[in-house]
Amino acid sequence: MSLQAYRGVKMEKKKTNVKDIDRRIYDIKNELNYSFKTDSGLTKDIILDISREKNEPEWMRDFRLKSLEIYSQKPFPKWGADLSDLDMDNIVTYIKPNTQMKHDWNDVPEDIKNTFELLGLPQAERESLAGVGAQYDSEVVYHNIRQELVDKGVIYTDMETALRDYEDIVKEYFMKLVPPTDHKFAALHGAVWSGGSFVYVPEGVRVDIPLQSYFRLNAPGAGQFEHTLIIVEKNSYLHFIEGCSAPKYKVNNLHAGCVELFVKENATLRYSTIENWSKNMYNLNTKRAVVDKNGTIEWVSGSFGSKVSMLYPMSILRGEGARSEFTGVTFAAKGQYLDTGTKVVHAANNTTSTVNSKSISKDGGHAFYRGLLRVSKNATGCKSTVSCTSLMLDNESKSDTLPIIEIDNDNIDIGHEAKIGRISDDAIFYLMSRGISEEEAKAMIVRGFVEPITKELPLEYAVELNNLINIELEGAIG
Amino acid sequence: MIWKRIGLNELKLPEFKEYNNEFLPNINGMNMKISKIGNIKKYSLLNSYRGLGEELEKLPQNNSNAGIELKLDDGITIKEPLLINYHIDNENSVLIDHNIIDVGKNSLLTLIFDYSSDETIDLFHNGLTNITINENATLNVIKIQRLNSFSNNFDTNIVVIKDSGILNLITIELGSKVTAVNYTNYLYGENSSANLNSIYLGDGERKLDLNYTMIHKGRRSVSNIESKGALKDNSVKVFRGNLEFLKGAKKSKGSESEYTTLLSPNVKSDSIPALMCHEDDVDGNHAVSAGRIDENKLFYLESRGLDEFSAKKLIIESSFNPILEKIPDENLKKNILLEIERRI
Numbered sequence: 010m011s012l013q014a015y016r017g018v019k020m021e022k023k024k025t026n027v028k029d030i031d032r033r034i035y036d037i038k039n040e041l042n043y044s045f046k047t048d049s050g051l052t053k054d055i056i057l058d059i060s061r062e063k064n065e066p067e068w069m070r071d072f073r074l075k076s077l078e079i080y081s082q083k084p085f086p087k088w089g090a091d092l093s094d095l096d097m098d099n100i101v102t103y104i105k106p107n108t109q110m111k112h113d114w115n116d117v118p119e120d121i122k123n124t125f126e127l128l129g130l131p132q133a134e135r136e137s138l139a140g141v142g143a144q145y146d147s148e149v150v151y152h153n154i155r156q157e158l159v160d161k162g163v164i165y166t167d168m169e170t171a172l173r174d175y176e177d178i179v180k181e182y183f184m185k186l187v188p189p190t191d192h193k194f195a196a197l198h199g200a201v202w203s204g205g206s207f208v209y210v211p212e213g214v215r216v217d218i219p220l221q222s223y224f225r226l227n228a229p230g231a232g233q234f235e236h237t238l239i240i241v242e243k244n245s246y247l248h249f250i251e252g253c254s255a256p257k258y259k260v261n262n263l264h265a266g267c268v269e270l271f272v273k274e275n276a277t278l279r280y281s282t283i284e285n286w287s288k289n290m291y292n293l294n295t296k297r298a299v300v301d302k303n304g305t306i307e308w309v310s311g312s313f314g315s316k317v318s319m320l321y322p323m324s325i326l327r328g329e330g331a332r333s334e335f336t337g338v339t340f341a342a343k344g345q346y347l348d349t350g351t352k353v354v355h356a357a358n359n360t361t362s363t364v365n366s367k368s369i370s371k372d373g374g375h376a377f378y379r380g381l382l383r384v385s386k387n388a389t390g391c392k393s394t395v396s397c398t399s400l401m402l403d404n405e406s407k408s409d410t411l412p413i414i415e416i417d418n419d420n421i422d423i424g425h426e427a428k429i430g431r432i433s434d435d436a437i438f439y440l441m442s443r444g445i446s447e448e449e450a451k452a453m454i455v456r457g458f459v460e461p462i463t464k465e466l467p468l469e470y471a472v473e474l475n476n477l478i479n480i481e482l483e484g485a486i487g
Numbered sequence: 488m489i490w491k492r493i494g495l496n497e498l499k500l501p502e503f504k505e506y507n508n509e510f511l512p513n514i515n516g517m518n519m520k521i522s523k524i525g526n527i528k529k530y531s532l533l534n535s536y537r538g539l540g541e542e543l544e545k546l547p548q549n550n551s552n553a554g555i556e557l558k559l560d561d562g563i564t565i566k567e568p569l570l571i572n573y574h575i576d577n578e579n580s581v582l583i584d585h586n587i588i589d590v591g592k593n594s595l596l597t598l599i600f601d602y603s604s605d606e607t608i609d610l611f612h613n614g615l616t617n618i619t620i621n622e623n624a625t626l627n628v629i630k631i632q633r634l635n636s637f638s639n640n641f642d643t644n645i646v647v648i649k650d651s652g653i654l655n656l657i658t659i660e661l662g663s664k665v666t667a668v669n670y671t672n673y674l675y676g677e678n679s680s681a682n683l684n685s686i687y688l689g690d691g692e693r694k695l696d697l698n699y700t701m702i703h704k705g706r707r708s709v710s711n712i713e714s715k716g717a718l719k720d721n722s723v724k725v726f727r728g729n730l731e732f733l734k735g736a737k738k739s740k741g742s743e744s745e746y747t748t749l750l751s752p753n754v755k756s757d758s759i760p761a762l763m764c765h766e767d768d769v770d771g772n773h774a775v776s777a778g779r780i781d782e783n784k785l786f787y788l789e790s791r792g793l794d795e796f797s798a799k800k801l802i803i804e805s806s807f808n809p810i811l812e813k814i815p816d817e818n819l820k821k822n823i824l825l826e827i828e829r830r831i
Contacts, residue, residue, distance in 0.1 A: 386752075399762075404735075404737075404765065407763075410760075410763075414756075414758040414759070415755075415757045416749070416755070416757070418749075418752045418753075419718075419749035419750060419752050421777065421778055423775075423778060424774070426774040426775075427762055427772060427773050427774075430770040431769075
């Protein structure tokens with residue numbers, strides 16, 4: 010054994026400690042106070058109960074029943090996460106909080122209002138948002154939008170109201186992009202969906218200040234199945250932020266939401282998510298965007314919470330010159346298996362895509378990047394770059410990268426690269442040669458590692474994110 | 488899965504036939520043991536990977552009709568490359584070879600496997616090669632597959648490399664209608680290293696499924712996968728590069744890169760470069776790129792008076808050449824160059 014190797018064995022290396030996310034705020038539990046709750050499990054009667062409780066049109070009730078049928082036929086996915094702990098018979102699919110939807114925080118029941126106060130939502134609304142929706146368990150409890158946007162014709166409301174007031178639009182788009190036949194949890198969503206947001210931006214309207222929906226799951230052993238439907242018409246712009254959290258219980262919770270985004274000609278939609286579910290949550294969410302000619306979809310995705318995540322936002326570039334951009338950070342700590350990534354389908358000429366994914370794993374956490382990049386046969390002149398970087402903070406953890414690239418024609422330009430490992434000594438050496446201390450150099454590199462996502466967020470959220478990942482530096486990373 | 492991507496839904500294994508062509512290399516005066524393989528050889532596969540599926544991997548173990556057993560003792564350097572020539576013809580249209588190679592400590596050996604065939608017959612090849620590279624030994628392996636366009640070709644290679652052992656592997660895939668190969672290299676020892684260079688050429692209706700795996704177990708082990716290929720006509724290719732770092736493989740480095748040049752709008756090119764990491768103190772990276780030939784390069788060559796076709800040909804050949812240069816047999820090298828030139 011060489012001297013160097015001998016030293017390596019003898020000397021216990023000092024390691025930098027990256028703290029777990031501080032969950033105190035998120036773990037506050039409220040007493041369960043509901044006006045209607047279904048039995049756990051999934052039967053036709055439960056679906057009919059939900060539909061009756063919501064006073065839905067007949068077509069939606071039939072849609073739910075059809076989805077239930079598909080759900081019972083579809084097998085659980087055989088790849089990815091181990092879902093054997095997820096007992097569907099014990100998940101309560103619908104819990105209606107004991108309140109009606111309000112447009113003023115003062116009208117929201119005290120305990121629910123306090124929860125959102127602690128999460129900083131009302132303050133964020135005052136300071137930096139153009140509209141806010143807050144969902145508590147299965148129903149939206151608060152919804153508000155600035156008057157000037159209403160005057161421009163922007164619609165931002167909860168899905169139930171949308172189904173009532175804008176039934177034609179909802180019927181045209183609802184689960185057309187993610188049909189219940191897509192996979193088992195899409196079918197489940199179709200059967201038991203409740204809550205969520207509906208946004209419609211008319212032609213030529215630029216919404217400069219972001220809209221935000223916050224999804225909070227308070228009840229133990231429950232599922233949240235919110236549906237987000239966003240339609241951005243020609244030449245418009247929207248930034249939509251989605252936040253999720255839940256307190257931790259001993260029983261498993263399930264989140265199987267669905268996001269459908271329609272980006273029309275020349276329009277741009279930026280969709281940001283900061284997901285911080287508790288570590289008893291199965292986050293099996295489906296997100297999909299379809300982009301028309303010269304339109305742009307920008308995904309910003311931070312996955313920090315949940316026990317198991319399987320989340321792959323998908324962009325279908327179906328109009329010529331459409332563009333997609335994905336920026337994602339995944340942080341897997343103890344007991345977490347986060348299987349995240351993105352799917353891009355180039356289905357039209359001259360479409361471009363960029364994927365930038367970062368993951369950190371520590372304390373036995375398992376971060377898995379799984380991606381798909383597909384160029385259809387008739388989509389020529391497409392360009393794509395995919396970059397995945399993983400940082401491992403100890404050797405208890407795991408980090409895997411599995412990008413799949415499928416190319417069906419020759420007129421393309423595709424590049425993919427991935428890197429895994431720890432901070433390079435060269436980078437530290439360089440910074441130190443510039444007069445920066447070793448600790449500071451390492452801190453700079455770790456901060457720089459997650460910077461691509463922090464810079465994509467509005468300032469308040471970037472600060473929040475930096476607080477989430479609290480880095481304590483000592484010795485080497487890795 | 489493996490069959491889904493290249494669209495091969497079912498595979499009927501042929502009936503057992505004798506293979507009587509001579510394949511043993513000439514080892515006159517060399518200090519080694521080599522013999523035809525016995526009928527049944529127990530040789531355990533690695534548990535971690537089932538590249539081509541149990542059926543295809545077990546067949547050569549239980550029912551081979553050809554193959555070599557080679558044992559090189561410790562401390563022996565063989566400079567002359569050994570050519571193992573598997574030729575498939577009308578009388579010998581099924582080849583199921585199982586090769587067992589053991590390179591002793593501090594030894595050096597170069598092996599060339601050449602799989603060739605007559606032009607017109609339907610043939611089947613399924614091979615399994617088990618290699619052990621002992622401490623501080625070096626093995627150079629060159630595998631050339633140029634079977635005819637009617638054939639099914641399957642090949643599994645499993646290499647275990649011990650402390651400071653070195654494997655240099657070149658694979659050249661030119662032939663077959665359907666070809667699926669799996670190279671699994673297990674870097675078991677400290678300081679062990681493996682280099683894998685692959686070139687492939689897909690034309691006509693050819694389908695290629697190439698699976699290259701590096702598993703790092705030993706500390707400071709180093710691996711490199713570099714694959715270059717060109718696809719034209721209606722060919723289909725799947726590249727799977729797996730780089731796996733097991734716990735304990737500290738200070739190891741692994742890299743993989745793939746570049747595919749696409750020459751026709753009807754090709755299909757899939758790449759799945761996986762990186763699995765269970766150890767933090769490692770350095771792993773992969774890069775995959777695909778596209779048409781760089782227009783600037785083409786423009787330059789055309790401005791020098793070459794027509795588009797010759798310019799393309801020149802660019803592809805020049806990307807293959809550094810790897811082809813490493814073939815130690817002049818005659819073989821010339822034949823392969825001619826073959827590539829004819830087909831592009």
